[in-house]
Amino acid sequence: MTFRQPPEWAPHEAVWIGFPSHSDLWEDDLEPARAEVAAFALAVHAEGRGEEVRLVAADPDSARAAAARAPFATIVQEPFGDIWLRDTGPLLVADSGGRLAARSFRFNGWGGKYELEGDDSVGLRLASTIGTDADRFDWILEGGAIDVDGTGLGVTTEQCLLNPNRNPGMSREEIEARLRSDLGIERLLWLGEGLLNDHTDGHVDNLARFVAEGVIALPVPDGDDDPNAEVYRDARARAEAFGLEIADIPSPGRVLRDGEIIPASYMNFYIGNAAVVVPLYGAANDEAAVAAVQALFPDRKAVGFRADHVLTGGGSFHCISQQVPRV
Template sequence: MVHPRPSRRTLLRSGAALAALALTDGCSSDSGGAEPPGPSGTASGAAPSAGPAAATMPAESRPHTRTFMAWPALEEVWGDQLPGVRQDIAGLAQTIAGFEPVVLLARPDQADQARQACGSTVEVIELMVDDLWVRDTGPTFVTGPKGLVGIDFNFNGWGNKQTHANDSQVARNLLDHYGIARVRAAITGEGGGIEVDGEGTLMATESSWVNDNRNPGRTRDQIEESFKELLGVEKVLWFKGVAGQDITDCHIDALTRFAEPGTAVLHRPAADTPPDIWSTASDQALQVLKSATDAKGRTLKVVEIPEPDFDLIQGSGKNFLATYINYYVCNGGVIVPRFGDRAADDHAVGIIGDLHPGRKVTQVTINHIAAGGGGIHCATQQQPAIGS
């Protein structure tokens, strides 16, 4: 859930935004001459489309082979925040590396700096990136009879809002690096815009998918059919979300997540927060969750996690993303943000720990990342283990 003020890098320089528009054409990603998405969701030379009978997207809680992250590259995006953001990324990568292998993508001329910052527990590979949000720029993985397949959702800078000449190619280049089959989706969007329970249910916001800045002319039903074909899901729970107020148009992974099949965690405003568009979006999501059933016919249990008190957070500005549900589940652990409101931080950790028994809950301070409007989940992407 985004903060009630403009969020997720709305501090973008006008020059960067204009550059993004110049680099892209409609909802097609800047691919340097690559083929456009095909009607079946495949690309020339890519793997066959991954449908429900072929492959499914595992829940994040299933075993991982590794976690991918990315080294933020551009001063034009972060300005004087860049050193602090890199410090947060290094700390986050080192923490996750205590649970499972971490591979950090970095530009060739920045790779040595990334290695020095992250240390020997984090593998750094040289691959051109623009920013750190690998949840959105990297592939979304599915598994099935043919093994591991990466879905390329045609990243276009969250609807042409940010420079992404390199980030639009991260999914393709990363899959090529590891020799993993690639499916190019017939729709445009981001990994942070989808949430699955691993048992056939997917959640998404209309604002970040049924939006002309990604999918002009496509209906919600058409996008839903693509989800079912690509990710092997059977039911989609849609939330209205909020369009045009943050760079992601209200990604689902900052609004509500599955803690496990049948249980959803929901971001809620702090006590005494005046009503606004974001609290309205949370209220609407609560009503959807309370009345919904999942793909297995279960009524959902809803667990609410309130945001911290912004007056107690050092460095929180108008773009700060203060949601605890943007956490990351890795092998044996859960990585949760620490914002500086001790009472709220402890309350959130207690709830999340109870929801993920048997995993070690680790808090990480990410206030520089959060000041740019993102979180731990946004900065990570899991590669599921085959057969998990």
């Protein structure tokens, strides 16, 4: 039987969410980022109507802080380098008979940029907390680099998966074969570049997300000064040529922090059982983005929360979470 990642909108048993734990990494953003993570976790929990939230903290002090901010959550203490569990956590797959399995891949700090102790093994350790021994595959893959619709269809970017700082010497065809054998991705849409100044080298979960079988959500540029306008247009052309239905999400446009363009994206939303949580940035399109996501998920409540301080670490709500499917 083929094991595949269920789509994110399929039912979840729980979700792991990374809790900011290292003051030397987060500095003045530590407490504000913790507040943003707790708000995200509460929205996903949805007063028990959503899914079990498992906040993952790296040390005893951080575990106590997580419990204080989120008394509704289960606290999991496991050492890690940082909170980006979409990339370092296990990828959970299921077969048609309802058997669950875990996949773990090598991790090299997004191409050697941020190699932190614990990140390369936290996926194996989290899998063991749900009674699953993860299969370890000897090539580098981050969960945020791919997205799937559950039918064997996936999407990624050339900038990330073909980057020589990940798997030098592996061809496009070899990567496609690995994704087919390891995750059941039989058809793969290759997009080109990711967002400007994204240190992940173009993770697709900032650019394109499946929202139903064969339906992919893509950003619409916010005027001529949108720094990612050409990236969005190229992605749309490739998705159309691939034969996918496209759902439009506004772009936040040009978002600056300390005078620099940041990779702000509404696409980094998390699809929970009861809520879809959209990161916001104080941009003009914040409300329109939440409304657009709501229209795609009428059986869930779309909500938006500021993610400014989480973004200082390099990502947003989808990046810090990894769902546990209910099978």
